Amino acid sequence: xxxxxxxxxxxxxxxxxxxxxxVQSLDITPACVxxxxxxxxxxxxxxxxxxGLLVPLAxxxxxxxxxxxxxxxxxxxxxxxxxGWVEQRPxxxxxxxxxxxxxxxxxxxxxxxxxxxxxxxxxAMVDMLELCGRRAAELSGGEAQRVALARALAxxxxxxxxxxxxxxxxxxxxxxVEEAVRxxxxxxxxxxxxxxxxxxxxRRLADKAIFLEGGTxxxxxxxxxxxxxxxxxxxxxxxxxETAN
Numbered sequence: 001x002x003x004x005x006x007x008x009x010x011x012x013x014x015x016x017x018x019x020x021x022x023v024q025s026l027d028i029t030p031a032c033v034x035x036x037x038x039x040x041x042x043x044x045x046x047x048x049x050x051x052g053l054l055v056p057l058a059x060x061x062x063x064x065x066x067x068x069x070x071x072x073x074x075x076x077x078x079x080x081x082x083x084g085w086v087e088q089r090p091x092x093x094x095x096x097x098x099x100x101x102x103x104x105x106x107x108x109x110x111x112x113x114x115x116x117x118x119x120x121x122x123x124a125m126v127d128m129l130e131l132c133g134r135r136a137a138e139l140s141g142g143e144a145q146r147v148a149l150a151r152a153l154a155x156x157x158x159x160x161x162x163x164x165x166x167x168x169x170x171x172x173x174x175x176x177v178e179e180a181v182r183x184x185x186x187x188x189x190x191x192x193x194x195x196x197x198x199x200x201x202x203r204r205l206a207d208k209a210i211f212l213e214g215g216t217x218x219x220x221x222x223x224x225x226x227x228x229x230x231x232x233x234x235x236x237x238x239x240x241x242e243t244a245n
Contacts, residue, residue, distance in 0.1 A: 003066035005030040005159050005191045006051055011060030013046050013215075019058070021046045021215045030065070032207035033185045033192040035223065037199075039243045043215035044195040048161050051193060053079050065158065081108070084152030088164040092136040092144055097128060100136055101151045108155070122154035123147075126180045142173025149180055160184060162194040166201060178205060199239065203227055211235045 004027035013021040021043040028034050028051075036044045049055045050062070053069065053076045062069040070076055092100050098119050105115045123129040126146040131139075139147065145165065152160060162181065166174035182205060184190040196202055202209060206223035213234040219226055230236045237243045 002030060003063070004028055005065060006193075007061075007063040007066075008050075009061045011050065011062060012058040013043075013050055013055050014058040015046075019215060021050060023047070023060070023217055026210070026217055026220065028191075028193060028210075029208050030191045031185070031189050033181065033194060033205050034208040034210060035202040035206040036193065036195045036210045036212060037197065037202060037238065038212035038218075039197070039238060042212040044197075044212055045163055046215070047210075047212065048163055048193065048195050051159075052083055052085055052161055081155070082158045084155055084157030084160040086145070086148050086152050086160070086162050086165055088167050090145060090148030092139070092147060095136060096132065097123070097134050097136060097139070097147050098132040100147055101154050104151060104155050118154045118156075119150075122150040125153055125183060126150045127176050140173070142169045142176070145169060145173065146176060146180070149177060153180070153184060157190070159191040159193060162192065164195055164197070166196075166198070174201075181205060199227065211238065213238075 006028040008023045008026045011023045012019055036047060038044050046055060050057065064079060064082065070079055093103060101119045101122055102115050105118055120129060123132055126149050128146050128150060131143065136147065149165065166177050169177065178201065181192055185192050194205065202223065209220065209223040209226035210217060211219040211226060219230055219232045219235045226235065227239065230239055
């Protein structure tokens, strides 16, 4: 039986004296797109950061494909290298598009030939290959987001973690990002955990859905059911547009 991509048991994250996330039990299915939904302040980004070991856990156990969360710094780095991370407002380095995508591959010590092949493949996946020589500072917001996605994809991650990847993008750019995510999941067998407050995006991409409110998992399961026939009051209110998000 295939292990969950992530398995969380009795996990909690604190911000100062305030508990911002508390998950009793949650398994995230591999080889599919899981969307994390909920209103502002629900704990969506905190959950994503917890999966990436970017925030400390106050308690609980967390596994990545059956491997327990490491306690040391070196183990955390090895864990993060198994993941691809794209923030809502990604940071690009000075230099060209190709240099940005190549950067994490150089850190991994790949050969020049392997780096060149991976950079070209990742940029083609996000429809940016023709702009490989452009300076990052000259890119639009949508182009920068696609470069950040290509940089994550180039590392061949086991799981792709995306925080509002299409927020504030024009429809054309958002569509290209969505298509790249869909291709990674459907054709490459990749696992995606995607935070969004957009129901339309969720309905287009999601195989599974997790709904958070107040830092807890209110509902989770098959996306078709959670997004079209939610069983809990908070999820129903959100889907009906009655909750500020």
